[in-house]
Structures are given as C-alpha cells and as structure tokens.
Amino acid sequence: MTTAEAHKSNGIKKDLAIYVCLLILAGFQFVIAYQNINASQMLTRMLAVACLEAGLAALFFMHLWTEKRTFLLFVAIFTISVLLGMQYGWTDSSRMVVGAPYSSANK
C-alpha cells in the first residue's frame, strides 16, 4: 500500500468512526423519547445530545477541525452567541400559560 492509499484508508476509517458515533447519538435521542421523564428534562437531554452530534458533524464531517483556529473560533463564537441570544424568549412563553409575573390576573 502506498502512502497516499494508506492516508486515504485512514481517512475513510475516521469518517466511518464519526458516522457510527453519530448513529449511536441519534439512537440515544430515540431512547430518551421513550424515557419516563417530564418534557423539560426530555428537552434538555435531547438538546444536549443534538449539540454533541452537531459538534461532531461540524468539526469532522465539515472539516472545521482542520481549518485555521481563528476561523474555527469565529464560527463557534459568532454562532453560539447569536443562538444563545435567541433564548431570551423562552421565559416569556411561560407567561402565556401561567400568567405570571406580569399578568393582570395575578393582581
């Protein structure tokens, strides 16, 4: 086997390993869906697994890991900060159900 062939073979092995990891993580999500837990716990666990999957896919399938570190940091910091910024609305959605703390029903 030449060096190029060996390099290609190693690369394919790594791709297959990441693919199997992603399949297992996707399987975890389906297992969590059938656990006897409440919706918020289920959501937290599923999102944690989804973030792990997304991280693996972005780093290895999309080759972000082999890009320059400044680019990796730019993508990660920019994307994560905007995504976190979007989460402020969740707390307000509870107000629609329980009417607290700003609802006139509580006065």
Added chain:
Amino acid sequence: MSQADLSMEGHSTVLTVGPVFSIPTKKLAMWLFIIADTMTFAACLVAYGFVRNGSLDWPRPFHSITNVVLMTFILLTSSLTMLFGLRSARAGDKAAAFRWTMISAALGIVFALLHIREWMALISEGMTLFKNPWGNGLFGASFFSITGLHLSHVTGGVIALIAVGMRYKGGRYNSDDIEVLGLYWHFVDLVWMFVVPLVYLLNLAH
C-alpha cells in the same frame, strides 16, 4: 532611506500578511451562508418552542418513530457517501467521486419522498396549516413551516448535487466545488439533528 520608502515598506508589509482565515473564497461564502441559515432555522425552532411552551393543548400526533428513524439513517448515510465522494475527488478518482455524489443525491431523493409520504399521512388525518383534530391549530403551521423549510433545503441540495456532479464529471468543476457542496449537504444533516427531537420526538403520543 527616505520617509516615502519607509512608508512604502510599511504598507507592503501589511499587504503581504496572509488573510486572517486563509480559506478559499467559495468555501468562505458557503460558511457565511451556513451561519446565516443556522440563524433562520434557529429562529423557526425558537418560535416553535415559544408557541409549544405557551400552549396547554399542544397535540402529540406521532404514534410511531419508524419513519423518522429511517429518515435520520438515510440522511446520515448520505453525509457519509458525500465524504467518500470528496475523498475520491481529492484523490483524482473522477468516476468514484461522481458515483458517490449521485448516491448522495439518490439518498436525498429517498429522504424527500419519505418526508412527503409522512406529510400526506398527516394531511389525510385532517391536519392543515391552521387546524388539526388533536388540539392547538398552530401545530400544523409550525410543523409544516419547519419541516418544509428543511425539505426545501434537501430538494435544493439534491438538485445542486446532480448539477455539480455532472459538471465535475464534465471537467468544468473540481474537487473544491465538491467540498463546498459537501459543506451544504452536511449542514442539512446537522439541522435535522435538531428538528427530530424538537418537532417529532417531543410530540410522540405515549
């Protein structure tokens, strides 16, 4: 050395410093598109979460996960075949690269057909954009808009895979174009990892 020479030297030093990201233009453009598209999907999913959390009678219409398991498996496998296509393209094996790209496109078509089949089943049960027989009418709007946005990405991706694959085979495109398209295809896969738990698994009928 004159002041002008000094300033010219300083100027050229600035110019010869490499770009910050050292990334080809096409790839950078695709990454910027992906970041923007991430925000679009995230906004849809957050809006969906807001409505779902604020509704007491949110429907749970899904009785089986067989279809969504199959769809997930197909999409993940298509990402793997896309990687194989890229490796073949980089190795200069045009025939194999074209073959793997077309296999990825075929898997994308199967995914889209399964998706449409699921839509038809829900529609036949009485679900539309604004009403459904199970509870809050907004479920249909959020379900169809999120899965529809994803399905349109898959459809666009399949068309792009076929077009780029053909042009690569014809010699008009090179392995860089396969790589850029691969980024998009993996992104479509990545988004599905969030759509499945939020839209399908949290709405399973227990």
